Amino acid sequence: xxxxxxxxxxxxxxxxxxxxxxxxxxxxxxxxxxxxxxxxxxxxxxxxxxxxxxxxxxxxxxxxxxxxxxxxxxxxxxxxxxxxxxxxxxxxxxxxxxxxxxxxxxxxxxxxxxxxxxxxxxxxxxxxxxxxxxxxxxxxxxxxxxxxxxxxxxxxxxxxxxxxxxxxxxxxxxxxxxxxxxxxxxxxxxxxxxxxxxxxxxxxxxxxxxxxxxxxxxxx
Amino acid sequence: xxxxxxxxxxxxxxxxxxxxxxxxxxxxxxxxxxxxxxxxxxxxxxxxxxxxxxxxxxxxxxxxxxxxxxxxxxxxxxxxxxxxxxxxxxxxxxxxxxxxxxxxxxxxxxxxxxxxxxxxxxxxxxxxxxxxxxxxxxxxxxxxxxxxxxxxxxxxxxxxxxxxxxxxxxxxxxxxxxxxxxxxxxxxxxxxxxxxxxxxxxxxxxxxxxxxxxxxxxxxxxxxxxxxxxxxxxxxxxxxxx
Numbered sequence: 001x002x003x004x005x006x007x008x009x010x011x012x013x014x015x016x017x018x019x020x021x022x023x024x025x026x027x028x029x030x031x032x033x034x035x036x037x038x039x040x041x042x043x044x045x046x047x048x049x050x051x052x053x054x055x056x057x058x059x060x061x062x063x064x065x066x067x068x069x070x071x072x073x074x075x076x077x078x079x080x081x082x083x084x085x086x087x088x089x090x091x092x093x094x095x096x097x098x099x100x101x102x103x104x105x106x107x108x109x110x111x112x113x114x115x116x117x118x119x120x121x122x123x124x125x126x127x128x129x130x131x132x133x134x135x136x137x138x139x140x141x142x143x144x145x146x147x148x149x150x151x152x153x154x155x156x157x158x159x160x161x162x163x164x165x166x167x168x169x170x171x172x173x174x175x176x177x178x179x180x181x182x183x184x185x186x187x188x189x190x191x192x193x194x195x196x197x198x199x200x201x202x203x204x205x206x207x208x209x210x211x212x213x214x215x216x217x218x219x220x
Numbered sequence: 221x222x223x224x225x226x227x228x229x230x231x232x233x234x235x236x237x238x239x240x241x242x243x244x245x246x247x248x249x250x251x252x253x254x255x256x257x258x259x260x261x262x263x264x265x266x267x268x269x270x271x272x273x274x275x276x277x278x279x280x281x282x283x284x285x286x287x288x289x290x291x292x293x294x295x296x297x298x299x300x301x302x303x304x305x306x307x308x309x310x311x312x313x314x315x316x317x318x319x320x321x322x323x324x325x326x327x328x329x330x331x332x333x334x335x336x337x338x339x340x341x342x343x344x345x346x347x348x349x350x351x352x353x354x355x356x357x358x359x360x361x362x363x364x365x366x367x368x369x370x371x372x373x374x375x376x377x378x379x380x381x382x383x384x385x386x387x388x389x390x391x392x393x394x395x396x397x398x399x400x401x402x403x404x405x406x407x408x409x410x411x412x413x414x415x416x417x418x419x420x421x422x423x424x425x426x427x428x429x430x431x432x433x434x435x436x437x438x439x440x441x442x443x444x445x446x447x448x449x450x451x452x453x454x455x456x457x458x459x460x461x462x
Contacts, residue, residue: 144383148376152366161362162380165355166387169394176398193397197390208383215375 001085001093008097011070022059022102023109029055030113041118048117049127049178055113056106056131057138057167063102064142065159067094068150068213077150081217087210095136095143095206103135119182126181130194134174137198140205141166147212151219169197227304229447236440243440247433254426262419274332276424280431282325285353288318288435292360293385296378306443308374309450311381312364313442317435319357326350343399349392356384370450 033051037043071077080090110131111124119127145163149155177190226232258276295311298304329347330340341347363380367373 148363148380149366151372155366158362158366161355162359165352165359165391166383168352168391169387172391172394172398189397193394205383208379212376212379215372215379218375219369219372 001089004080004085004090004093005097008094009100012066012097012101022063023105025062026055026059026106026109027113029058030116033117045118045120045182048114048119049123049182050175051117052110052114052119052127053130053134053171053175053178056103056110056135057171059106060102060135060138060142061160061163063098064146064163065149065156067098067143067146069146069155072150077213078217081214087213088206091143091147091209091213092140092202092206095140095202095209098143099136099139103131103139107131107135119178122184123178123182126187127178129191130174130177130181133191133198134170134194137170137194137201138167140198140201140209141170144205144209144212147209147216150213151216170194173197224302224304227302227306229306232306233444233447236444240437240440240444243433243437247430247437249430250426250433251430254423254428254430258420258423258427262423271332271335272420274328275420276427278325278328278332279424280428281321281328282350283428284431284435285318285322285325285350288314288321289353289356289385289388291439292318292381296381299374300378300382305374305450306447308378309446310439310443312374312377313446314435314439315357315361315364317438317442319354319361321431321435322350322354322357326354345392345396345399348395348399349388352391352395353388356388360384 030051033047034044037047068077071080081087083090107128110127114124114127142163145159145166148162149159152158173190173194177187177194180187180190226235255276259273262273264270264272292311292314295307295314299308299311326347329350333342334340360377360380363377364373367376
């Protein structure tokens with residue numbers, strides 16, 4: 001399993017595109033927002049939590065179709081299916097690798113970009129915390145979407161249509177957490193809900209994703 | 221004779237062929253009666269004027285929007301557990317109807333909201349969760365034709381339906397937490413003393429029955445179409461091989 005994780009990480013870093021692209025996309029989204037809504041500090045500060053969360057979510061979405069597509073093309077997915085580790089573990093490792101290459105860098109980069117959006121002082125800690133807690137759920141749910149669309153040639157657009165509605169609760173609680181943090185209110189409820197969603201998706205979604213992968217492999 | 225016998229397409233076709241005209245005619249009658257009664261023979265409500273009459277479409281459509289998803293969930297489960305093709309096709313057939321019902325509920329709600337709330341749309345929890353439900357319907361409908369192998373398509377959409385159900389409910393509560401509502405609470409319930417006045421209640425019940433019957437008729441029709449389509453494809457394939 002560790003070998004699989006290392007292999008996925010190495011592929012993500014070396015194959016070009018996947019690793020840095022999400023971060024650059026995040027930067028571009030954050031740069032474009034002031035062009036759209038105007039450079040006023042007050043407005044930007046108010047919408048900063050939502051924009052940062054949305055940007056992270058979209059950046060996460062970008063690299064989802066690579067999770068299984070490459071493995072399916074060169075046949076290593078079939079090998080993984082017959083390997084002595086269960087499919088659920090494979091899927092979980094894939095999600096972990098995806099998180100390490102997109103979710104974690106996004107979390108680390110977010111405070112820097114938050115400066116550009118004049119996020120209020122008190123909210124930085126909450127921003128990092130919310131992304132740290134919330135992005136694993138994005139990766140796990142994304143793995144499910146990728147598993148559903150693995151056999152499709154042009155699955156990218158469909159993938160976003162399937163995955164984005166699933167992101168709604170995470171986005172709501174994540175952005176709400178930062179917003180409350182920025183206003184200095186108590187953040188316990190959204191934090192616990194966000195953590196609950198993440199924990200539940202990590203625990204349950206690999207089974208759904210693995211089932212979807214098996215269904216996809218059965219047809220060939 | 222158990223219910224599972226109708227999982228056999230031939231038996232299902234025979235039964236549904238007999239049921240379809242009955243359901244269609246009953247749906248037509250109850251919709252005509254309910255809507256005409258509701259629109260023209262009920263008094264205008266206090267404070268609401270004649271806008272109250274939108275409930276004869278809005279409430280049944282909204283109920284069906286949710287119940288159709290539940291029906292799809294049950295059909296998907298039956299497919300995953302017992303692998304009856306009719307069940308999978310029924311879920312497939314129900315999805316566009318559910319999506320249209322959601323859209324009707326949203327649009328009639330907007331038409332009502334414009335004079336009453338002064339806005340076509342508000343990010344109210346109920347409205348928002350219906351919009352999210354609509355997105356789930358769209359995603360489900362988009363996945364079906366994308367996959368060539370019909371069995372795999374049925375499998376994957378079933379799994380999506382299960383996961384989607386969980387997240388639709390979760391979104392409902394998340395949205396509740398996120399914003400306070402303009403929308404009134406539930407008007408109809410089985411366990412409360414107070415209901416809306418009988419003048420409105422009875423035609424509304426007729427309309428709800430009409431919508432349910434309409435859904436039954438449509439879903440039977442669409443499932444029959446799907447079965448015939450599949451038979452046709454099988455015949456074509458056999459011919460090509462021969």
